[in-house]
Amino acid sequence: MNIDEAKQIITCESDYERKIVVRNIILIIILIIVIVGLVIKYAMPQLKDYISGFGSDENLNSQGFGAYYKFIVPVILLLALINPIKNLIAIKNRRKHIEKVFGFLSEGSECQIHGNHTKYLTIIALAKIKFSLNPVHYLEIGINSKNYALPLPENYVPDVVRVFSNANTAYFQEVISELYNDSEIKENYKTDLKPLNEFQSFAQNEFATEIAQMERGRRKSKNMIYLQTIIAIAFVGGFVYLSSTGTSLFTNSNQLMFIIGGFLLFTLILGYGFKFYHQKTASAGGNYLDFKKAILSRLVAFVNPKFHYIEKTYIGIDELNHSNLFEDKNYSLSGGDQIIGHYNGVAFQSCNLTISYRPNFSNEKTPDDVVFSGNYFVARFPKKFNGNIIIHPKKGFFGSLKSNDIADYLKTTGDKIRLEDPEFQKQFEVYCDDQILARYILTPAFMERLKEINVRNKGEVYISINESNIVIATNRTNAISRGGSGIDMLYVKINMELLDDIYTELTEQLTVIDTLKLNDNIWRN
Known part of the structure; x- marks a missing residue:
C-alpha cells in the first residue's frame, strides 16, 4: 500500500x-x-x-x-x-x-x-x-x-x-510474498548473532544516557499521578468523614459550591502543571513514551541493520487465517513491534499480537474473549508440500484455568496423529489429514527441537506448518511487548536489564530458524 x-x-x-x-x-x-x-x-x-x-x-x-x-x-x-x-x-x-x-x-x-x-x-x-x-x-x-x-x-x-x-512498504511486500506466495527468496545475507555480553557493551555506550533520562522522566511522571490520586482521595475521604460525624461543614449551598469549585480549579492547575512538566522533560530527551521508537529500533538494527522494525503494526486477518490455527471468525486484532527480514536466507516476520472476539448477543458489560495474546512468529518453510499440520500443546486442568480463551477457538482440522515419541505425545496434540506427511515432516530430530521450544515457553507454543511457512504462536507475555501503551509504559522500569531481556528474547526467537534447521539443505532435496 x-x-x-x-x-x-x-x-x-x-x-x-x-x-x-x-x-x-x-x-x-x-x-x-x-x-x-x-x-x-x-x-x-x-x-x-x-x-x-x-x-x-x-x-x-x-x-x-x-x-x-x-x-x-x-x-x-x-x-x-x-x-x-x-x-x-x-x-x-x-x-x-x-x-x-x-x-x-x-x-x-x-x-x-x-x-x-x-x-x-x-x-x-x-x-x-x-x-x-x-x-x-x-x-x-x-x-x-x-x-x-x-x-x-x-x-x-x-x-x-x-x-x-x-516504513519500507516495498521491502515489506517482498517478505510477505516470500512467506505466503512462495516467491523466490532474493536476500541471502548471513546474520551472526552476537553474544549477550557483546550487546551489553554496545548498549552501555549507545543507550546508557538516554535510558537514565527516560527512567527519571518515568518515575517523576508516575509520582505526579500518585500525588494527584492522593490529593483526590484525601479531599473526598475528608469530606465523607466530616459529613458522617455530623459536623456542619457549610452554612449554605454557596459555600459548598465554592469549596468544590476551588478543588476542581486546583486539580486543573495541577494537571496543566503535570502536562507542562512532561513536555519539558520530553524536550530534554527524557520522554519515556519514546522508548520503543528511540531504543528498540536501534536494538533491532544491532542484530541486523537490514531488519525492519515497525512499532505499531502487526499481521493482518488474512495472514492469521492462513495459519489455520484458529476457527474462522470475525476477530479483532491489535498489537505491535513487528519485525520483518531475512535470517540466514529464511524470510520471517514477528509481532506481538492480541486476538479478541465478541460472541453474538453477549451482554454489553461482558468483556470480549481474549483468544490469544503473545508473540506471533512466521518463517518460510523450505520444503514445498500439500497439506497442513497443526500442533497444540497439551494442558492439565489448572493449566487451562490459568490460560485465556484460546482453547475455545482452536481449529482441529484433520485426524489426530499418534507419533512414536512418548515425550512429544505428552506435550502436544498433532492434527493432519495425511499420516505419511506428518511423519515425514515431524522427524525425531524435528520433534526434539519443538519440545525444547515448548518447554522454554512454559508449554504455551501453538504451531502450524503448511505448504509455504511455519507459524509459532507463543501465548504468553514477553519482554518486547512490555509498555505497549502510554499507561503500560508508566509502570515498566527502564534500565539495562530490560534491554538485556529484549535482546535475549529476540535472538532466541531467531535461533528457532537454526534450531528447526529451516535454512538447511535437507529440506530442499
Missing part, C-alpha cells in the same frame, strides 16, 4: 460515515415529529392537566422551579439530538482533516500513532437490550502537534499504519 491508496481507503470510509450519520439524524427528526404528532392528537388534554398540576405545586414554585417546567419537553427532544449533531459536526470537518493530514505527510512531517478504536454510530436501546449497529473504526494519530481520528476499515489498520510510519 502507498500513500495514495491509504488516502483513498480513508476517504471512502469517511463517505460511509457521513451517510450513516446523516441518515440517523433524518430518522431521529422523523421519530420526534411522529411522537409529537401522536402526543398532540391523543394525549394533549392529559399532558396539559399534568403540567398544570406540576407547575402549580407550591413546593416547586417556592424554590423558583415551577417557571421552568415548560422547557422539560423541548430539552428532552434536544438531548436526543445532541449525539447525532456532534457526529455531524465531526464528519463535516473530516474531509478537511484528511486533506490536511495527507498534506503534512507529503511534506515529510512525522506522524505519531496513538491507537485505534471502534465506535458504533447507531445505538438502539430497548429496555435492557442495546443494539449497537454501524461500527466505524478510527485510527488516532498525532501530526504537527495536533491530534486526528481517521476512519478506516479495521482490517486495513496495519497497512495504513505502515504508510504513516514511513
